[in-house]
Amino acid sequence: MLNRSKPITASLFLSLLPLFAFPVFAQDIQWASDITLRPQSPVAGERATFQVTVRAGREAATGFAVVGGIDGKQLFKKELGELRADRSRNMRFSWRATAGSHKVYFRIVTTTHSRAAVPPELSREFTVQGGSAGAAGVQATAPARSRVVQHDTRSVRKPELRTRPVQATTAISPQTLSSASFQQPTCEGAPLPDIEALYGSGIQGGAVLNSSGGITVTLPFSVPVIVVNRGQCDTGIFSVKAEMRVQAQGVDKVVQLGSKSIHSLPPCRSKGCGEAKESVRFDFTPQYNHALYSFTIEADATHSIDEFNEDNNEIEPELRIDEY
Structure with missing residues (x-):
């Protein structure tokens, strides 16, 4: 009897163990x-x-x-x-x-x-x-029915560059891009990277009005994006993600434009931050006339990088095509 009670006691002890484990x-x-x-x-x-x-x-x-x-x-x-x-x-x-x-x-x-x-x-x-x-919204308009719908970069509202420092007066400004005596405060005892997304040279592309009243692309359309590291240490690998919202007559849809991988960006140490920035492009094909194309482009969209300032990772350029 004593021998048989041992496994019963052990089993009871194991069943009660989770009740006394650390939460x-x-x-x-x-x-x-x-x-x-x-x-x-x-x-x-x-x-x-x-x-x-x-x-x-x-x-x-x-x-x-x-x-x-x-x-x-x-x-x-x-x-x-x-x-x-x-x-x-x-x-x-x-x-x-x-x-x-x-x-x-x-x-x-x-x-x-x-x-x-x-x-x-x-x-x-x-x-x-x-x-x-x-x-x-903005417009890129051709005056004649069969002419090319050429995008004018002046017609696209460049989004506000949200680069205001977070509890810091020494953060580098977007106009300066100079690293002379540039120091950011530390966060939790360690220097951090700071990824910023910037609008590039303007949305590029062209199209003509076709016989069905839609548009036919003649020059590939793309949105240029620049990402810069304004922080004090390397960013590590991250990605830039883009999506496009199309609003036209009877159409309101979101199209994913994919993502671009950035291997790593060192901190800005020179005028112009040439060593700390990289350019990427997102291609798209407009299909609708009289339409507004709105883009949301975000660097480190998965928030895998711990940054000093996460409020400057996103830009939202736009393009309107109106062919009368």
Whole structure:
């Protein structure tokens, strides 16, 4: 009897062991803000920006994305990457405003098979005032029916370069690009890289109006992008991702333009930062006349690089084609 009781005792001990083990904190991610809208009262045709803030719990959060949409249609998605424990991150999403009453929503979703709990959906109702007929955006227009629709770089609104320093007055300015006595404050005891995305020489390409009323591309279209490391150490490998939103008569869709891998960028140490920047291009084919093509191009879209400033990684150039 005594011999038989030994495995029973051992089995009981093993079954109770998890109750006395050290606690393991599951991934925890929460909203850290409500939805903010800028401008607060948008006008039809102008670009509105939504922002939400997410925060990780006592463990780093990985395998999450923020998705959102307007009036029940999903328009936005951004990978969260890795978010360190007890850290927060601002997620911004742009939208070309259309007149009327709308409802925007955002959700946190898992991108893996993780069963981590996610917070409830955020939503907000807002109204967009009607704008003038010419407020819909930039134009690249040909005056005659069969002439080439040539893009004029002056007609594309160059996006604001969001390079304002974060709690730093010594950060290099986009106009200077000089590393003379350039020092950024350290973060968590270590110098960090700082990836910035810049608009290149302008969207290039050309097309003609065809017999069916659409357009035929005669010169390949592409969006040039420059990425620069303004930080104090190498970036490591990261990627630049691009997507295109097409808005035309009866058409509103998002097209993924792929991603470009950047091996690594050293910190800027010379005037012009030639050694710390790299140029990439994203090709696209416009298919619709009387259409607005809006691009969202983001460096380190997966947030795999811990940066000094993450607010300057994205640009949003536009192209309008109107052939009468």
